[in-house]
Amino acid sequence: MSKDGSDKGMGPSTGLVTKTKPKTKRPSLYKVLMLNDDYTPMEFVVHVLQQFFNKNREDATRIMFQVHNNGVGLCGLYTYEVAETKVTNVMDFARRHQHPLKCTIEKES
Numbered sequence: 001m002s003k004d005g006s007d008k009g010m011g012p013s014t015g016l017v018t019k020t021k022p023k024t025k026r027p028s029l030y031k032v033l034m035l036n037d038d039y040t041p042m043e044f045v046v047h048v049l050q051q052f053f054n055k056n057r058e059d060a061t062r063i064m065f066q067v068h069n070n071g072v073g074l075c076g077l078y079t080y081e082v083a084e085t086k087v088t089n090v091m092d093f094a095r096r097h098q099h100p101l102k103c104t105i106e107k108e109s
Ligand code: TYC
Pocket: 034, 035, 036, 037, 038, 039, 040, 041, 042, 045, 064, 065, 067, 068, 101
């Protein structure tokens, strides 16, 4: 009860504290996958992996060979908007250099 006599219908305090769970959900992540083709030069792919996916030369080379040998390779995991932007920017860059390099997005299970 407050000093003015109103208790706003709350009754006596029971000392019970109810916690509300913070409702922050982690965003879903998406894989950006690079696809092999017969024409894009290996050095160009390594350059793309360094410039657009912040890989060092060693990791970039490993991923490039993974794609070259297996048809597909993982460039990174990002939120949807970031993944989409990477794919657009990479394919734009490749097209401007007249290479057929392709990337795709796949939802992380
Ligand atoms: N297969 C290409 C070549 O032999 C190299 C390559 C690697 C192309 C990875 C695309 O995503 C790629 N020149």
